[in-house]
Amino acid sequence: MSGLLELINAFTNFSTLLASIGMILATTSFISGLQMVKAKGPIERKIHRGNGFISWTIFLVLAVLSFAKYGFSLWGLVGWTAGLFVIIIKLLIVHSRNRRAVKYVSWLGATLICMWLYVVYIHIPL
């Protein structure tokens, strides 16, 4: 019961809530992306792009909030830039339509999920 209360209490923090929504949307986008590899349905593409775009926007908002709250730090800049780099590389590969490169897109998708797990981890209130 106390664990459940702690879980609910975590969502009262705005940054945690935003990071959690980002994680949910990134997971949805990742699953639809895997489905797209199997069969390119228009619905999967819509889910993939819609959720991916919103989670990308949330990522940028969280980065701005982080600098606003804790001030500028070199390690912070490196971390957020690395995350942005993974997202951009993934987008570039998908849009290149190069068959050899596309082979590794699912790995980048998994990397993005790991990145979101870390984003959630650093936003859990202490």
Add this chain to the structure above:
Amino acid sequence: MTKAFSILLVFIASLVPSIACAATLYVPERFKTIQEAVNAAMPYDTIVVNSGVFVENVLIEKPLILRSNTGPASTQIQAAIQNKPAIKISNASDVSVTGLSATGSSVAGALVSNSTKVTLANNQFTNNGNGMALYSTSYSTIRGNVSSSNAQYGLYMEKSSHNRIELNSATLNKDKGFFISYSDDNEIVNNSVNLNSWDGIMVFSSHGNKITGNRTLRNTYGIVISESDGNEVAENTTIPNLFLILPIVLIYFGMVSYFVQRNILKAIYKE
């Protein structure tokens, strides 16, 4: 009966001078600076500091109570000389400092040396070299202080024993949260030592300490004990359940979200 009564009278009379001496001094109404009040105070006097920023280095070498009237948010001591502590308690006993904030010292917000029975409670120490530093200090209580964003440690203890460190918060310090060095038989309980750049709690060459009920989250290392024996380390939290439960719940919600969105879109586009 008369003899017993006279003994009682003598006993009460012996108490009177000490009670009569305990005066209350007000800063800045009566004394412009805290140090002026400290210099003027007799042992066991109380100094009440009203809100304001006091640019000075306070040195206490006698038993007294120094407390703020309105709390640390509005009562700040800013170190006038940066390479001296903002508050220094030296060679004293029965000193209490409560409800103040101290900042701007490259040494420490509060430095206690060669003292006993010192109480630091509900203070804030930010942007100093160290938040609090204790050297050769014993039987003291450090309770409910916030020590954050200091260049080195939130709390540094050296050659100090039989102290009680409880309910303090040491966060965002550039090195360690607590650094306990060559200090024995202390109780370090129920503190929050989070988000420090290096160790949460480091115990080095210290023995017989009780380290229980502390939360050390998101430090590079939670609790590090080196070259130390006989320490009791129990019920400290380094990874709370929430850190595991939340990601699992979120991934589950992500999967549910995918199925919900797919069915909604299918219904809309009638695939």
